[in-house]
Amino acid sequence: MKYIKRYLPLAIAFGISAAILVAVLIISSVSKATVIKERSDDNGCAPIISPDEHTFSHPKVHGIYVTAPTAGTEKMDELIDLINSTDLNAVVLDIKEDSGNISFYLDNPDTDETKACIPYIKDIKALLQTLHDNDIYVIGRISCFKDPVLAEAHPELALLDSTGEPVVDSMGNAWVNPCKQEVWDYVTDIAVDCALLGFDEIQLDYVRFPVGQNSEDAVYGVASDDESRQEYINSFLSQITSAVHEEAFAPVSANVFGTIITSDVDAKHIGQSYTDFASNVDCISPMIYPSHYAAGDFGLDVPDANPYDTIYGALSGSAYALASIPDEDKGTVRPWLQAFTAENVEGHIEYDKAAIDSEIQAVYDAGYDEWILWNSKSDYSVLSE
Numbered sequence: 001m002k003y004i005k006r007y008l009p010l011a012i013a014f015g016i017s018a019a020i021l022v023a024v025l026i027i028s029s030v031s032k033a034t035v036i037k038e039r040s041d042d043n044g045c046a047p048i049i050s051p052d053e054h055t056f057s058h059p060k061v062h063g064i065y066v067t068a069p070t071a072g073t074e075k076m077d078e079l080i081d082l083i084n085s086t087d088l089n090a091v092v093l094d095i096k097e098d099s100g101n102i103s104f105y106l107d108n109p110d111t112d113e114t115k116a117c118i119p120y121i122k123d124i125k126a127l128l129q130t131l132h133d134n135d136i137y138v139i140g141r142i143s144c145f146k147d148p149v150l151a152e153a154h155p156e157l158a159l160l161d162s163t164g165e166p167v168v169d170s171m172g173n174a175w176v177n178p179c180k181q182e183v184w185d186y187v188t189d190i191a192v193d194c195a196l197l198g199f200d201e202i203q204l205d206y207v208r209f210p211v212g213q214n215s216e217d218a219v220y221g222v223a224s225d226d227e228s229r230q231e232y233i234n235s236f237l238s239q240i241t242s243a244v245h246e247e248a249f250a251p252v253s254a255n256v257f258g259t260i261i262t263s264d265v266d267a268k269h270i271g272q273s274y275t276d277f278a279s280n281v282d283c284i285s286p287m288i289y290p291s292h293y294a295a296g297d298f299g300l301d302v303p304d305a306n307p308y309d310t311i312y313g314a315l316s317g318s319a320y321a322l323a324s325i326p327d328e329d330k331g332t333v334r335p336w337l338q339a340f341t342a343e344n345v346e347g348h349i350e351y352d353k354a355a356i357d358s359e360i361q362a363v364y365d366a367g368y369d370e371w372i373l374w375n376s377k378s379d380y381s382v383l384s385e
Contacts, residue, residue, distance in 0.1 A: 059137055061090045062371060063092055068093065079091070079378065086384075104122075142191055158174055158177070159178075191204075257270065257287060261321055289342075318366075336373075339374055352385065
């Protein structure tokens with residue numbers, strides 16, 4: 001994308017269409033797939049995987065989410081041992097957290113300017129190398145539009161309500177405006193740089209409009225009805241996926257609310273169309289935690305107490321929603337599964353190994369073969385039981 005911006009004025013001056021320019025750049029990028037983007041190596045952030053080792057395909061991921069503070073400690077060694085002794089083969093690491101912080105030093109002028117880098121992971125190059133040495137697929141998670149750091153550094157990009165106050169979540173974290181091109185470019189450049197750095201896949205989170213708190217009174221500065229919200233999100237997905245493909249030769253995945261699979265109202269309100277996401281990224285990850293469903297969903301009094309039926313019901317809905325899209329035109333489905341006990345849910349059960357195994361079995365029975373486990377504390381000790 002940055003190359004298109006760079007050369008488009010010249011192309012127009014010489015009467016070359018944008019479509020031809022894009023085609024030339026793609027061909028050029030593919031023919032130069034063995035060239036590693038030149039970067040400084042004195043901070044441990046030079047890419048360790050050349051683009052020709054990346055493909056848009058990916059293994060059948062059986063992964064776990066690992067927080068940045070955990071990844072920077074000796075506990076990471078324990079998690080690697082766990083992966084090597086189980087059916088796991090992948091990790092999701094935070095690149096840009098919900099706080100807006102980058103989890104390691106990144107040689108990027110924009111993140112230098114926003115002071116976003118908080119190096120929980122002291123040597124990202126070494127960590128990536130260790131994970132790859134253990135045949136572990138590494139997915140880098142980026143919180144896109146929930147970004148207090150960018151909102152503070154650039155107030156003109158912050159999302160405000162009608163009183164001029166920042167739109168925040170329940171924890172007070174500010175959002176940036178999903179309609180701003182500058183926000184898209186900031187996130188896109190981080191994604192490309194990290195794919196070149198050695199992350200096998202870029203995973204996008206918070207790719208949506210905010211909900212709750214004072215978000216209903218948000219002022220976007222442009223038309224932001226339900227239809228246009230989906231258009232903005234789709235345009236952003238197209239930009240970032242194309243950039244990561246063309247400049248870093250890596251696949252892109254995205255997390256979405258599980259409710260949008262069957263609720264068109266929810267989908268339009270937050271700008272997430274399940275079918276559009278599936279068509280715009282290489283892999284779509286619906287967050288279908290049983291604890292997040294209400295009484296009566298899937299005909300269950302307490303979905304949290306019925307992990308198999310809840311996951312199977314959600315993924316059956318996914319298969320139905322995507323059935324009309326040819327396989328070659330849609331990404332794979334890789335759901336997030338619950339690996340935590342939701343003590344706040346009335347009638348909840350303990351999510352021990354048996355409960356998690358039942359979720360995984362439901363994935364397979366629904367016709368899918370990939371999954372990722374979520375535990376906000378990176379505590380997966382139950383898997384060793």
